């Protein structure tokens with residue numbers, strides 16, 4: 001009699017580098033002979049199974065009223081999840097409105113968006129429908145190493161088929177105050193044509209997505225702790241000339257604009273930001289309410305935090321602490 005046993009040895013191990021899992025399967029074939037010795041053959045197979053990135057995510061969930069939190073095992077995993085998230089929002093906005101109005105920040109965020117330049121996104125994203133803005137910009141020449149525009153152009157915009165007239169960067173040949181006024185005017189024209197949607201609650205622009213980084217001091221865009229621009233209620237775009245982080249002159253979206261967006265993603269990595277993440281998420285006393293990152297609370301939109309394990313290391317909540 002021939003008996004076949006398939007034992008799916010659950011000795012799956014994760015190759016974090018490839019982001020794939022291997023499953024070891026062995027098939028045992030018994031030739032059972034009643035009056036003679038039985039024989040057994042084992043065929044072992046190594047199956048390569050691709051799991052979706054989310055199945056490898058360390059933790060994910062909704063953190064009280066702070067929004068969705070996605071904590072990733074590795075930067076590579078975070079990059080893939082971020083690219084998937086942006087591609088999905090782009091697809092949904094294009095389907096619903098015909099446009100995708102996205103505002104970027106500078107800093108580490110841009111390299112973390114790098115997967116968008118690769119397959120499959122380079123071919124599957126409807127780049128022609130993207131309209132690009134900056135949630136903040138340093139008032140320096142566009143060719144300067146400090147320019148958020150230059151950073152994005154070199155790392156992303158030059159590598160994807162974006163329509164150049166859809167890229168709205170600041171005028172770098174005028175003062176910070178003038179650049180802020182002019183940038184707000186550009187945004188107002190595009191709200192008029194509904195290339196950028198409008199909030200139903202106030203007359204603020206409603207970006208499909210605003211992508212933010214966060215500094216170790218808890219600043220987002222160019223909204224720094226204890227700065228008077230945090231109280232700006234009327235302007236959409238304002239300016240600072242005394243940024244604690246160089247360069248000193250910047251323009252920035254105000255909180256009413258950030259909090260009117262349909263979606264806001266805050267992307268934070270590294271242990272130097274763990275304390276600020278803790279302050280932004282957990283109830284650590286009255287001081288934490290003054291942290292700019294904690295003031296990101298869209299009225300109707302969704303916030304998603306993309307963290308790596310290092311940035312999430314000081315979180316209180318047991319379900320998210322790593």
Ligand SMILES: O=C1O[C@H](COP(=O)(O)O)[C@@H](O)[C@H](O)[C@H]1O
Pocket residue numbers: 105106107108109136137138148212213214215216219220221222245
């Ligand atoms: O100065 C800035 O800093 C923040 C955070 O940058 P990161 O390199 O620490 O991620 C950035 O989001 C902002 O756009 C930029 O102007």
